[in-house]
Structure formats: C-alpha cells, structure tokens
Amino acid sequence: xxxxxxLQLDRVxxxxxxxxxxxxxxxxxxxxFTELRDTLGMSDGNVMSxxxxxxxxxxxxxxxxxxxxxxxxxxxxxxxxxxxxxxxxGFLEQIVAQARRT
Amino acid sequence: MNxxxxxEHLQTIRTLMERTAIYRRALAPMMLAAGVLGLVAAAVGxxxxxxxxxxxxxxxxxxxxVAVGTASALVRREAIGAAExxxxxxxxxxxxxxxxxxxxxxxxTILLAARPDLGEGLLVAMAVPPVWVICHGLALxxxxxxxxxxxxxxxxxxxxxxxxxxxxxxxxxxxLASFRGAHVVMGATFGLGHLAYGLYLRATERRGPE
Numbered sequence: 001x002x003x004x005x006x007l008q009l010d011r012v013x014x015x016x017x018x019x020x021x022x023x024x025x026x027x028x029x030x031x032x033f034t035e036l037r038d039t040l041g042m043s044d045g046n047v048m049s050x051x052x053x054x055x056x057x058x059x060x061x062x063x064x065x066x067x068x069x070x071x072x073x074x075x076x077x078x079x080x081x082x083x084x085x086x087x088x089x090g091f092l093e094q095i096v097a098q099a100r101r102t
Numbered sequence: 103m104n105x106x107x108x109x110e111h112l113q114t115i116r117t118l119m120e121r122t123a124i125y126r127r128a129l130a131p132m133m134l135a136a137g138v139l140g141l142v143a144a145a146v147g148x149x150x151x152x153x154x155x156x157x158x159x160x161x162x163x164x165x166x167x168v169a170v171g172t173a174s175a176l177v178r179r180e181a182i183g184a185a186e187x188x189x190x191x192x193x194x195x196x197x198x199x200x201x202x203x204x205x206x207x208x209x210x211t212i213l214l215a216a217r218p219d220l221g222e223g224l225l226v227a228m229a230v231p232p233v234w235v236i237c238h239g240l241a242l243x244x245x246x247x248x249x250x251x252x253x254x255x256x257x258x259x260x261x262x263x264x265x266x267x268x269x270x271x272x273x274x275x276x277x278l279a280s281f282r283g284a285h286v287v288m289g290a291t292f293g294l295g296h297l298a299y300g301l302y303l304r305a306t307e308r309r310g311p312e
Binding site for chain 2: 100
C-alpha cells in the first residue's frame with residue numbers, strides 16, 4: 001500500500017475534535033462558540049483549546065462581539081482552512097480509492 | 103490509516119456537515135408574517151359575509167398564496183443580504199421534505215372544492231380546517247429534520263390540534279359548526295400559532311448564542 005496519502009494527512013485537522021469543528025465550519029458561513037460546543041458535546045475548555053489550535057494554524061478566524069450586552073464569539077473557516085479541509089478530504093478519498101484498487 | 107478508518111472519517115464529516123447545514127433563513131419574520139396574515143384573514147372571514155364554501159376557499163387559499171409569496175420574498179432578501187443563492191442545499195432539502203404532504207393537502211382541497219354540493223354544507227366548515235392544520239403540521243414536522251429542532255415540535259403541535267379538531271368536531275353545537283367557526287379555527291391555528299412561534303423565535307434570537 002502506498003503510504004503517500006496517509007503521510008500527507010494534516011495533523012492539525014486529523015484530531016477528532018478539530019476535524020468535527022472543521023466539518024461543521026465548512027458547512028456554515030459562521031458558527032458561534034455555543035453552537036460548536038452544544039453540537040459536539042464538548043466542554044468550554046475543550047472547544048477553546050481546539051479553536052486556539054485551529055486559529056494558530058490559520059484555519060479558523062474568531063470574531064468577538066457583543067449582542068444585547070452579551071459576549072458573542074463566532075468562528076469561521078479562513079480561505080487557508082477551507083483549502084486544508086478540502087485537501088484533507090481529498091487524501092481520505094485517495095486512501096479509500098487506493099484500497100479499492102488493491 | 104486504513105480504508106475502514108478513512109471511510110468512517112468521511113462518513114463522520116458528511117454527517118456533521120449535513121447536520122450543520124440546516125435551514126435557518128428568515129424563520130422568525132416568516133412565522134410573524136404568516137401569523138399576522140392568518141389573523142387578518144380570520145377577522146375578514148368572521149366579519150365579512152362570504153359566499154359559503156367558495157368564499158371560504160377563496161379567502162384562505164388566497165391568504166396561503168400571499169403567505170408563500172411573502173415568505174419567499176423574505177428568504178430572498180436575506181439570501182441577497184448574505185450574498186448567497188436562494189436555492190441552497192438546505193432549502194432544497196426542506197422543499198423536498200414538505201412536497202409530498204403539500205401535494206396531499208392540495209389534492210384533498212381540490213376534491214372538496216370540486217364538489218359544491220358537499221362544499222356548501224357543513225362538510226367544508228368541519229373538515230377542511232382540521233385537514234389543513236394536520237397537513238401543515240406534517241409538512242413542518244418533515245421540514246424540521248433539516249431545520250432547527252423546535253420546528254418539529256411546532257409541527258407536532260399542529261398535528262395534535264388538528265387531530266383534536268377532528269375528534270371534537272362532531273360534538274360541536276350547530277352554532278359553532280359553521281363557516282364563521284371555521285374562520286375562528288383557522289385564525290387560532292394558522293394565525294395565533296404562527297404569531298406565537300414567531301415571537302418565541304424572535305425572543306430567543308435576541309438572546310442569541312454566546
């Protein structure tokens with residue numbers, strides 16, 4: 001089996017929690033911190049930690065604002081994040097296709 | 103990573119993306135508009151002498167068409183504001199989900215409207231509102247799988263009220279079993295129901311996610 005695609009998998013995205021966040025953010029223009037936390041059933045600390053990692057990688061943009069005097073944190077994929085996510089899916093599809101051929 | 107793990111990852115990604123890409127556009131304004139239209143139509147039906155079944159159908163089918171047009175305009179306005187197309191995958195899924203029951207409701211309506219001998223009697227006044235309420239509830243419930251969770255409960259509420267109307271209809275005294283009574287039922291369900299849900303959505307949107 002050619003290990004190429006596997007070796008190219010993005011380590012930042014490959015982690016289960018971050019992959020879930022990237023998948024959700026890829027399907028919506030932006031999502032609030034609460035929506036991510038509630039959908040994925042994660043703790044606040046977990047979500048913050050994953051968001052920080054994705055932000056440092058340049059994959060996610062974070063906007064902090066106020067709505068009706070309540071803090072609102074929203075996340076969205078950056079262009080680099082979308083490209084990395086698409087590449088990640090491409091590699092997974094390659095792995096499946098490669099197994100089919102062998 | 104082996105093939106099975108890659109497949110599992112792809113399936114998880116697909117599921118999460120589908121779950122996230124739910125229909126969210128203009129829900130509160132749509133519900134509020136439908137509620138106001140329903141109440142106005144009920145007030146018109148109550149106060150203006152309409153010609154039996156044909157008047158009832160004309161008023162409420164006209165109201166439904168205006169409501170659909172208003173909802174489309176609201177969705178289009180929000181789509182333009184967000185620089186997105188009108189016909190998004192979530193919109194398509196919602197349309198596909200509601201289509202069968204809408205077709206069923208239209209077919210039953212045509213059947214009843216095409217029989218003026220039945221229509222001028224109590225049948226229309228007693229049967230049509232519950233049928234429309236139940237069909238509307240089923241459509242909302244079906245659409246709810248691709249919309250925020252509350253829509254499904256809202257739909258089930260309509261179905262329950264419709265079923266209740268079917269049960270209590272035969273027990274009503276003649277004074278209530280009339281076209282005026284039917285307008286009241288339509289106003290209470292389509293008017294007040296949508297208005298209440300729209301206000302709830304508006305209130306919860308204002309509170310907003312943190």
